[in-house]
Amino acid sequence: MILVLTCLNDATADMVIGHLNKHDAVVARFDPGADFPADAELSAWFGRASPYGVLTTRSRRIVLEQVRAVYYRRPTPYLPDGPSQVERFAGTQARFGVGEVLAALPCPYVSHPWAITAAEHKPLQLATARRVGFEVPATLITNSVDDARAFADRHGPIVYKPLRATPYTGPDGEPATIWTAEVEPDDLDDTISRTAHLFQARVDKTADLRVTVVGERVFCVRIDSDLLDWRQDYDRLSYTVIEPPTGLADACHAYLGAFGLRFGAFDLALTRDGVPVFLECNPNGQWGWLEDATGLPIAAAIADLLLEEAP
Structure with missing residues (x-):
């Protein structure tokens, strides 16, 4: 079984699940922050090398020992907005109960939530990027x-x-x-x-690069626009699939390895001399729109990675 942890309306996860279904994989989708405890029940025992037990949702009975890989996408936060003291207590117990039982499963993650959390911090991103060989702006x-x-x-x-x-x-x-x-x-x-x-x-750039790394696969897209921050207006962007500049793929893999990540969405500025300059890496970034725009098989690559890493 491959477990997908994400919210209900996650079209990006749907793309990956579609490819998993083509391979006849057994897939269970679960949103712990939204489904538990109203629509799910968990019993997990400890006393072996890893937790064992059952997670039951409205549509699946998930035997924890049978989970072979986890795709961690965008699950709902455990705490609701403006929680009462009781809701805050219950949400915290759910996060450190259900969330940490799932985090303790001894199977591959794409990517593990602890690794994602560590890699979300910009100061650590910049220091790590410089250490593995990226050019980084002052x-x-x-x-x-x-x-x-x-x-x-x-x-x-x-x-x-x-x-x-x-x-x-x-x-x-x-x-x-x-x-x-x-x-x-x-x-x-x-x-x-x-x-x-x-x-x-400010980097004197000619274009931006979005580099999506899935396991060993590297998808590099040049983004041309007249914007300082291209995320402001997707209608003003044009995309070109290119080969990664020399050394970029190795630097990306070294960066992800430093955090224990199997996925990363890198944003880089391309200088007039053709040098990619590291701006940030989203350890759980969006990519669905990029596949739609370019035809790059990112969803299939993630599905393949989950299937390959499942022992």
Whole structure:
């Protein structure tokens, strides 16, 4: 059995499940944050080298010892918005009960949630990327306005990036996103002292690269646009499938190996000299739209990886 942990309306996971079904794999889909405890029951015993027991959902009876691989995609968070004390307690127990029983299964993950969590932090991403050989823009994380101004003087033009995506409401009351944005010298004022900020030298780029790595397979796409942050408007993007620049595939594999990941979605800026510069790696990033736009067989590669790694 291959276990897919994701939310109900995950079209990207559907693509992978479709390929698994073509191989007649036994697939169970489960969203622990949403399905448990109302629509699922778990009993797991300990006393052997790994947990054993049964997870029962509305449509499946999952014997834990029979799970051979896990695809960890986008499960619902265990804690609801604005929880009461009782909900917070129950959600925490579910996370450290159900979530950690599943994390303790001795089978391959694509990728393990603990590895994904570690790899989501930008400071560790940047340090690891530099260590394995990527070019990395000069970067400063600070709440010192003096150091921010000195950094801008030395490395300008500079950009600002949030350290982590955070729910944000715009002036019109609609959900909004803080994109990578260029910072003018006059923007660097005393409000910097209120929290940590990430400033980075702006890369003089000709294009962006999205490199999706699935196990040993590397899918490299050049993204052309007139945007600083291409995620702002997908309608203004054009895509070209290319071979990875020399050394890039090895650096990507070394990076993922450092975190114990089997998947990564790398974002890089391509300089005028053809050098890919590391910006970030999403350890559980989206790729479905890219397969639709380019025809790259990313879903099939993930399904193949799950089938290959299942002992």
